[in-house]
Amino acid sequence: MGDNEEDLRQDWSRETQKLAVLSWISFLTASAFTMLFFAFIDPLTIVDAVNVEFIESRNAGYAIGFFFLWANCWIASWLSMRLCRRKRTGPTSLPRTK
């Protein structure tokens, strides 16, 4: 990276920034919905339904629920981000004048 001011100002690359926003916003959303969900549903119900030996406590249920929601939010946000992408505008994409 060059040492002129403009270059130095780019502290996070566009990709890193996207990744960070994606993960953080889906984390916050998942936290809120985990709270809402488990306020009404006892995680033991889920643990019983999954029926795997090593996850048998409520704590396991909470964790599974949270990470499930986080993954869901993440995927949904990622897809939205991809699909909302617009065509690059620049000299090469200018409409032909002829």
Place this chain on the structure above:
Amino acid sequence: MAQKTGSEYEYGKLYRSEDKVYPREVKGRFATLRRIAMFVLLGAFYVAPWLTWDARQAILFDLPARKFYIFGMTMWPQDFIYLALLLIILAVSLFFFTAIAGRLWCGFACPQTVWTEAFTWIELVIEGDRSKRMKLDKAPWTFDKIRKKALKQFLWISLALYTGFTFVGYFSAIGPLATDLVTLTAGPWEWFWVLFYGLATYGNAGFMREQVCKYMCPYARFQGAMFDRDSLIITYDTERGEPRGSRRRGSDAQAQGLGDCVDCTMCVQVCPTGIDIRDGLQYECIACAACIDACDSIMDKVGSPRGLIRYSTERALEHKKYRLIRPRTIVYTGILTILLASLVTTIAMRKPVILDIIRDRNTLYRDVGRQGIENSYTVRVINKHNEDHDYELTVSGIDEMSIRTETAFSLAGESVLTLPVSIIVPHEYAGGGHVIEFRLDSTDGSGITVTEESRFRGPTEGY
């Protein structure tokens, strides 16, 4: 990699720890305030789970048992409405305070700011000030550098892990948790969450810092919608400062056509997000007021009055009158008052017992011969009180109806009783559907009464 040019400020990719912003530390009124806020808030966070109330942890969100203990009050999942109300109140308060005082939250109270402050403070103590840190980072790996870096990382990781432990301590009794962690007998999920939150703390406060505010925080992006022209913001007095420029000590700035800004760029150097406040209000500004302290110290040195950069409002800068009472603040105050009042009244009117009636879904009714028609219910009684109580269950709504099962029982504090109940109604009164009312009275003089409606079904006409 960004080169360390020794220029006014340095940036680099933040996922390389040595390329961080090197904010110059600053002394002054607001820096002191910020430090006080840090000690008070972090202190409260670390101390609160150790407080006890009625021989139990005062604040414990006991997730494994699905009960919240808050200063002697026990909240059940059925009380989720209070938590929801509380969160809504907090959100509206954030709007309210933003409208009035700008991003006070960001600068002084946000966990992100507070932990970053703590982490940078450790860095300052171990590695020295900005120039020393930059020199140290450039220097070859000598023993002294290794010692300093290792010590800093050790302190950072310890603080992060302790934070993770404290955080989990709000959800799982902190005393036993400490013992379990030390003796390595804690459950896998406790370990997982301690490490997870420890890592999050380290990442957010040691590693990403203000990048979180700049790129990841939704609140920062919404500030434009929450602000108005009377919100308190940190701002540079363009009228007074411009045209900026350096000047010789003792020279007459006015004669040279210069404003008060000596263009020392101190305000930029101290900024943790690396913006130039002189360009006006920017969403990156977390209102930490470091630039105010920096500018004030320079103004003192050059003999100009303080406040070239200060807390002000857009209207005040235009020499208009500041309005505290305005539609926005009135609406927010109104909403907040209503929400707070409803929270307080609903908590005050909270019933210590919950009565749940579930009708047997498999059979509508059963003909039990001469006795009449029988309906079956599952009655669930939740005693949210900490004390034991004796209860009596009665039912009303149809003539000569009676409960055939046990109706008097005793229920221990904080426990749930599931009771099969069958109700018999003589044939002549049982036909069709009826609304009935279950009623639970305490018989030990504590005066608890709850009622719950349900339905009784009998055969329809002509069966």
